[in-house]
Amino acid sequence: MNNVTCLGCGCACDDITVVVQGGTITEAGNACALGRTWFGDGKVPAEVRSNGRAVALEQAIGDAAKLLGAARRPLVYLAPDITSETQRAAVAIADRLGAVLDTPTSELADGILATQRRGRAGATLGEIRQRGDLVVFWGVDPALRYPRYTSRYAVEPVGVQAPAGRASRRVVAVDIGSCRGPENADERVSLAPTEELDALGAMRAAVGGRTTGDATWSRVEDLARRMAQGRYAVIVHDAEPGDLAPDADRAEALVALAQALNGPSRCALSSLRGGGNRSGADLVLTWQTGFPMAIDLAPGYPCYRPHQGAAVWLARREIDAALVVGSAARLPARVAQGLAAVAAVVIGPHASAAPFTPAIAVDTGVAGIHESGTAFRMDDVPLPLRAALPATASAMTVVRTLGERLAAR
Amino acid sequence: MTAPERLRIAGGAVYDPANGVDGVVRDVCIEAGRIVAALPKDAPRLDASGMVVMPGGVDIHAHIAGSSVNHARRLLPEERAADPARRPVLADPGEPARSGTGGTVPTTFTTGYRYAGLGYTTVMEAAIAPLAARHAHAELDDTPLVDAGFFVLLGNDDYLLRQIAQGEAQRARDYAAWLLGAAGAYAVKIVNPGGIACWKAGSRNVAGIDDPVGSSAVTPRKILEALADASNALKLPHPAHIHCNNLGQAGNASTTLDTMRALSGRRAHFTHLQFHSYGGEPGGGWKSAARDVIEYVNGHAEVSVDVGQVMFGPATTLTADAPVEYLLHARTGRKWVNVDVELETGCGIVPYEYKEKAAVAALQWAVGLELFLLARDPWQVVLSTDHPNGGSFLAYPELVRLLMDRAYRDERLKRVNHKLLAGSALLDGLTREYSLSEIAIVTRAGPARLLGLRHKGHLGVGADADVTIYTRAENAAAMFAAPRYVLKGGTVVVSDSQLRRAPAGRRLHVRPEYDAAVTRDVKRYFEEFACVSFENYPVGPLADPPVGGT
Numbered sequence: 001m002n003n004v005t006c007l008g009c010g011c012a013c014d015d016i017t018v019v020v021q022g023g024t025i026t027e028a029g030n031a032c033a034l035g036r037t038w039f040g041d042g043k044v045p046a047e048v049r050s051n052g053r054a055v056a057l058e059q060a061i062g063d064a065a066k067l068l069g070a071a072r073r074p075l076v077y078l079a080p081d082i083t084s085e086t087q088r089a090a091v092a093i094a095d096r097l098g099a100v101l102d103t104p105t106s107e108l109a110d111g112i113l114a115t116q117r118r119g120r121a122g123a124t125l126g127e128i129r130q131r132g133d134l135v136v137f138w139g140v141d142p143a144l145r146y147p148r149y150t151s152r153y154a155v156e157p158v159g160v161q162a163p164a165g166r167a168s169r170r171v172v173a174v175d176i177g178s179c180r181g182p183e184n185a186d187e188r189v190s191l192a193p194t195e196e197l198d199a200l201g202a203m204r205a206a207v208g209g210r211t212t213g214d215a216t217w218s219r220v221e222d223l224a225r226r227m228a229q230g231r232y233a234v235i236v237h238d239a240e241p242g243d244l245a246p247d248a249d250r251a252e253a254l255v256a257l258a259q260a261l262n263g264p265s266r267c268a269l270s271s272l273r274g275g276g277n278r279s280g281a282d283l284v285l286t287w288q289t290g291f292p293m294a295i296d297l298a299p300g301y302p303c304y305r306p307h308q309g310a311a312v313w314l315a316r317r318e319i320d321a322a323l324v325v326g327s328a329a330r331l332p333a334r335v336a337q338g339l340a341a342v343a344a345v346v347i348g349p350h351a352s353a354a355p356f357t358p359a360i361a362v363d364t365g366v367a368g369i370h371e372s373g374t375a376f377r378m379d380d381v382p383l384p385l386r387a388a389l390p391a392t393a394s395a396m397t398v399v400r401t402l403g404e405r406l407a408a409r
Numbered sequence: 410m411t412a413p414e415r416l417r418i419a420g421g422a423v424y425d426p427a428n429g430v431d432g433v434v435r436d437v438c439i440e441a442g443r444i445v446a447a448l449p450k451d452a453p454r455l456d457a458s459g460m461v462v463m464p465g466g467v468d469i470h471a472h473i474a475g476s477s478v479n480h481a482r483r484l485l486p487e488e489r490a491a492d493p494a495r496r497p498v499l500a501d502p503g504e505p506a507r508s509g510t511g512g513t514v515p516t517t518f519t520t521g522y523r524y525a526g527l528g529y530t531t532v533m534e535a536a537i538a539p540l541a542a543r544h545a546h547a548e549l550d551d552t553p554l555v556d557a558g559f560f561v562l563l564g565n566d567d568y569l570l571r572q573i574a575q576g577e578a579q580r581a582r583d584y585a586a587w588l589l590g591a592a593g594a595y596a597v598k599i600v601n602p603g604g605i606a607c608w609k610a611g612s613r614n615v616a617g618i619d620d621p622v623g624s625s626a627v628t629p630r631k632i633l634e635a636l637a638d639a640s641n642a643l644k645l646p647h648p649a650h651i652h653c654n655n656l657g658q659a660g661n662a663s664t665t666l667d668t669m670r671a672l673s674g675r676r677a678h679f680t681h682l683q684f685h686s687y688g689g690e691p692g693g694g695w696k697s698a699a700r701d702v703i704e705y706v707n708g709h710a711e712v713s714v715d716v717g718q719v720m721f722g723p724a725t726t727l728t729a730d731a732p733v734e735y736l737l738h739a740r741t742g743r744k745w746v747n748v749d750v751e752l753e754t755g756c757g758i759v760p761y762e763y764k765e766k767a768a769v770a771a772l773q774w775a776v777g778l779e780l781f782l783l784a785r786d787p788w789q790v791v792l793s794t795d796h797p798n799g800g801s802f803l804a805y806p807e808l809v810r811l812l813m814d815r816a817y818r819d820e821r822l823k824r825v826n827h828k829l830l831a832g833s834a835l836l837d838g839l840t841r842e843y844s845l846s847e848i849a850i851v852t853r854a855g856p857a858r859l860l861g862l863r864h865k866g867h868l869g870v871g872a873d874a875d876v877t878i879y880t881r882a883e884n885a886a887a888m889f890a891a892p893r894y895v896l897k898g899g900t901v902v903v904s905d906s907q908l909r910r911a912p913a914g915r916r917l918h919v920r921p922e923y924d925a926a927v928t929r930d931v932k933r934y935f936e937e938f939a940c941v942s943f944e945n946y947p948v949g950p951l952a953d954p955p956v957g958g959t
């Protein structure tokens with residue numbers, strides 16, 4: 001099968017050729033190592049368990065409806081590896097239950113809140129490819145967690161205004177402590193973690209034609225001036241939690257710098273996001289509730305609680321039942337820990353192998369491997385998912401059936 | 410729960426201008442979701458005596474779904490939080506009913522509920538990047554109660570501009586046809602032709618319709634001609650839908666008139682004309698040029714417009730016209746989103762508030778009303794606020810009152826800032842008051858006709874049974890804000906001004922024919938520049954058949 005979309009990371013490369021022999025994936029052509037691992041051989045468990053026993057799907061759904069319908073303070077959590085169609089059906093359940101609703105995006109709330117305060121200057125990845133002439137990697141080398149970012153988007157491919165591909169662009173690595181930019185950068189700037197925010201401040205001042213007068217910052221000021229004089233600068237940073245400690249002030253400063261550069265020049269901030277259709281969850285939550293994460297539906301309408309979120313609600317022990325839809329193995333650690341103390345329904349790939357013991361577990365296929373539908377790239381571009389293998393249970397069907405069961409109560 | 414098969418709306422005063430019916434008391438008969446000539450005497454009745462019966466409203470231009478709209482929702486959590494929307498209590502407790510949030514850019518379900526609550530049953534989403542068409546369809550699937558389609562952005566499309574540069578008019582036309590089908594779109598949209606391409610390429614914008622876009626072989630004029638001609642040659646139900654260059658700039662009326670003259674003799678729709686009808690000079694000297702612009706429209710039957718009225722209060726400016734949004738951000742310091750969309754278009758968003766004491770906002774308000782009141786033929790002019798750019802669609806009833814009630818309008822006029830109103834026809838004392846029939850034209854019959862929706866906007870035999878029933882009131886705003894009954898495809902969805910049912914709407918889209926040779930060339934282009942596979946680009950088959958059956 002050709003033109004398969006990989007959800008191994010947020011790049012969502014849609015040029016994968018999946019070869020299936022005897023019901024297993026034997027090859028994921030064009031995929032990077034991370035993508036090949038994500039596809040694997042396509043084998044997933046197909047268990048349906050309720051309270052420790054193997055049961056029929058019907059019974060598991062009935063038990064789940066009973067558990068969730070009786071909950072006082074239910075949590076609905078959208079984990080990775082589900083289609084946006086399934087995400088929509090899961091948010092409908094949260095709405096009906098008056099649940100609290102969250103996704104892994106709460107783990108990067110600082111960045112989301114910065115863009116809600118200021119907006120953002122961005123571009124789809126393909127536009128960065130077409131235009132970018134000065135690409136600054138801010139403490140990140142995409143080779144590690146987004147392996148094909150540089151070969152598909154920025155910086156290697158030819159673009160409308162980058163006729164020679166990589167040679168048409170200047171690549172700058174800003175190394176922050178041990179978090180280094182790409183090894184093959186044309187130039188490097190090294191910053192100690194304690195210097196980072198001051199450097200960003202100096203750069204923003206330089207874009208506005210000012211200088212700190214402090215020689216410490218002359219290199220980054222010079223970089224900022226070149227960004228302002230170029231045609232189309234790009235700042236690439238990792239929006240997901242990682243080695244670089246999350247920092248609300250960094251998130252805000254990067255947004256502000258990219259916006260300011262659009263006065264003298266053009267600039268886009270490219271925020272790297274993880275796989276499994278995480279971006280799709282942000283978008284679905286936003287169009288259905290108005291908020292991208294951390295929502296309390298108990299009042300009868302969506303309320304935004306960006307400084308709380310699932311981990312906080314779980315830690316406070318206020319949740320008495322949870323519905324997790326998606327890969328439980330890819331949950332943020334503090335959410336997985338919290339779920340261990342709660343009666344949980346897990347519907348998703350490898351549910352029966354969740355890092356905690358769910359009351360009810362329904363194994364489904366993986367969106368993009370066993371289940372077709374829609375997913376979103378890290379830049380919010382929608383892509384079709386093509387299932388190369390049949391699913392024993394479709395997450396979409398199971399979640400919809402559960403929703404109908406809850407509606408009928 | 411299904412719609413009653415038959416229903417007689419009995420004894421209402423019917424306003425059905427498409428069929429020449431002007432307030433005549435008569436029954437409207439419905440069977441299987443359509444208007445029929447007659448029903449047996451014992452058919453179920455809905456007593457509408459003393460009430461006003463009109464076709465369901467048709468919005469020709471609003472931003473309600475898709476990537477840009479969703480960026481706007483995400484940008485403004487404070488606005489969402491201030492306008493919670495509970496789940497409606499529907500007649501059938503088993504029917505999905507969804508909560509949401511409102512503000513100027515409501516969530517999808519709330520959008521559908523609120524449109525139906527106003528008696529609108531058809532809406533066109535005005536600006537979708539083809540790359541994000543799949544997203545727009547998903548949101549429209551979650552927008553109940555309205556039949557909806559979208560216009561696809563083509564006026565800055567890199568492949569299209571290449572065809573124009575090479576003089577490949579036929580291929581440009583085939584490409585437009587292919588793209589409409591691939592995106593599942595309804596019509597071709599042109600936004601600031603060439604200007605967004607310049608914004609992305611580093612030359613900021615164009616200033617007039619003969620400015621070069623990249624090369625001198627491509628100009629806004631050539632883009633306009635190519636896409637207007639393509640739309641007409643493809644016999645699309647709606648012609649090219651045009652947002653002119655220089656939106657919101659003082660002195661832009663000359664650009665607007667240049668654009669209209671450039672397309673003289675061709676069918677074309679000029680959208681949110683208010684934002685394009687200012688006199689003065691670039692950078693200053695703001696004044697109304699509504700008279701000049703609408704005079705041209707009055708003399709050219711091939712032209713249609715929607716007004717894009719500014720209503721005082723909060724708005725969200727959201728447009729593919731990204732360079733304009735940068736200027737607004739730079740001027741106001743308000744938060745700002747920009748998204749350059751690969752090879753196709755742009756997106757800019759800035760929240761805004763129109764204040765009656767602000768000189769430019771007051772001028773904009775006046776210009777919109779002038780356009781309405783000086784337009785000779787209401788069939789050429791559609792009521793819109795360019796939701797949410799000039800204000801929310803929820804302001805339509807207030808706008809109807811401004812058009813119908815001169816005393817009220819004059820009262821409002823006294824309160825606004827008059828600094829820039831010199832020369833405005835409104836200040837000279839426009840006496841015109843729209844009749845109910847004219848309101849029915851500019852809010853349903855006219856837009857349905859201009860969209861080529863033959864089953865919408867009227868109550869003749871065979872029309873979709875989308876019907877709105879109002880209780881007469883002295884205050885037209887109150888009357889239009891809360892229709893007593895609304896029927897969607899024959900189902901009573903609003904009863905006693907309460908939403909009672911929320912069926913899904915249909916998707917309105919076209920699938921014009923084209924020479925398949927173009928796809929080979931487009932595929933080559935994709936392989937060179939795109940980063941989405943050609944095969945993954947089309948949205949695939951839609952559940953509803955295309956309009957016109959092509």
